[in-house]
Amino acid sequence: MKSSYSRLGDFIHKIDVRNKNSQNTKLLGLSMTKEFRPHASNITGTDLSRYKVVDHWQFACDFMSTIRVRKLPVVLQENDEQIIVSPAYTTFEVIDSNELHPEYLMMWFRRSEFDRYAYFCCDSAVRGGFNWDELCDVQLPVPSIDKQREIVKEYNTIVNRIKLNEQLNQKLEETAQAIYKHWFVDFEFPNENGQPYKSSGGQMVYNEALDQEIPEGWCLEQLGTKCTKIGSGSTPRGGKSSYKQSGISLIRSMNVYDFKFKIKDLAHIDNQQADKLKNVEVYERDILFNITGASVARCCIVPSAILPARVNQHVAIIRTEKEMVYFLLCALTSKECKQKILVTMGLHVKLLQKMI
Numbered sequence: 001m002k003s004s005y006s007r008l009g010d011f012i013h014k015i016d017v018r019n020k021n022s023q024n025t026k027l028l029g030l031s032m033t034k035e036f037r038p039h040a041s042n043i044t045g046t047d048l049s050r051y052k053v054v055d056h057w058q059f060a061c062d063f064m065s066t067i068r069v070r071k072l073p074v075v076l077q078e079n080d081e082q083i084i085v086s087p088a089y090t091t092f093e094v095i096d097s098n099e100l101h102p103e104y105l106m107m108w109f110r111r112s113e114f115d116r117y118a119y120f121c122c123d124s125a126v127r128g129g130f131n132w133d134e135l136c137d138v139q140l141p142v143p144s145i146d147k148q149r150e151i152v153k154e155y156n157t158i159v160n161r162i163k164l165n166e167q168l169n170q171k172l173e174e175t176a177q178a179i180y181k182h183w184f185v186d187f188e189f190p191n192e193n194g195q196p197y198k199s200s201g202g203q204m205v206y207n208e209a210l211d212q213e214i215p216e217g218w219c220l221e222q223l224g225t226k227c228t229k230i231g232s233g234s235t236p237r238g239g240k241s242s243y244k245q246s247g248i249s250l251i252r253s254m255n256v257y258d259f260k261f262k263i264k265d266l267a268h269i270d271n272q273q274a275d276k277l278k279n280v281e282v283y284e285r286d287i288l289f290n291i292t293g294a295s296v297a298r299c300c301i302v303p304s305a306i307l308p309a310r311v312n313q314h315v316a317i318i319r320t321e322k323e324m325v326y327f328l329l330c331a332l333t334s335k336e337c338k339q340k341i342l343v344t345m346g347l348h349v350k351l352l353q354k355m356i
Contacts, residue, residue, distance in 0.1 A: 034075055051084040252265075280317060
C-alpha cells in the first residue's frame, strides 16, 4: 500500500570526497547495466585530485545521461576497494544502514519501473536530466531491516545460481566447440572402429573450392540449400520511440551473443506493428545471426520463452531442419567460419570504398 512507502531522501545524503594528492588511480565509469566498468578516457596528464572517491557501500550516479539512455546509471560499490569516478558524477550513501540496506536500495534502482520514473521526470532540454532533488522525492517501500536483509539474501542466492549456470553453460559451449573442431575441422571424427578418422589413415581427397583435403565422400554445399529461410528484419516506423513496454518481442543485435541470448533491454512492439513484420516472424529453433556492426557474426538459437518475436534489420533469421540446428550453430560460431565471414565483410567494404 502507498502508506508503507517512504521518501528516499530521508535515508540518503550526498558525499563529496576528492582524490587528494591523486593517490588513487583506479578510475572507473558507469555502465548502462548499472555496474562499474573500465574507464574509456585517456587520463595521461589528467589531474586526478579532482575526481571523486567511492568507498564500500557508496553509490555513484550520472544524472545527465538519464534523458539520453532512458535510465539512471547508478552503481553501488559492493566491495572494500576504493575507486574514483568522474567529478561530474554525484556520489552518495545511505545515512544509516540499519534503517535502509544499501543492497536493498540497489535492487530498487535496478527495477525497470524506477528507470521509467526517472526518464519521466526529465525535462525536454538537450542537457536536461533527472536530478538529486527528484531522486530524494522517490517513494519506495522500506520494510524492517531484518526483512530487507532477508530479501537481499534471497536475491543474492538467485544471482549466484544464475552465475553458476552461466559458468556451466560456458563449459558446455567450449566442449561443443572443441568437439566440432576435432570432428569437422581436424577431421578426427570416430571411424567405424571408433578411431580418429584422419590420423588412423582415413581416405582424404582434395577439394578445390576449399583448397584443402577433406574426407572422401564429403562434399561442399551452400548454406542456402540447407535452409528454408535466411533473411533480416526491419525496425518499425518511429524507431525506439515506438517501442512498447510489453507485447511482441523485437530482437536486436544487442540481444544476440554466441550461444546465448541476452534478454536484458529486449524491445517490444504491439500486434499492429508485428503484423507489418509478419515476414520476419521468428520460429522455435531459429538461429539468430547478427549481420552488421561490431557484433557481426554473433549467433544463437532463439529461446522459446521470448516468442512470439520479430527481428530488426541488424539480425538475420537462419531456419533449417531441426536435426541440423546445433551443428549449424557450432559451425557459425567456430573460429574458422567467423574468420571467413569477417574477411568477406572486409572485401565488401573495400569494394564500396572504391566505388565511392
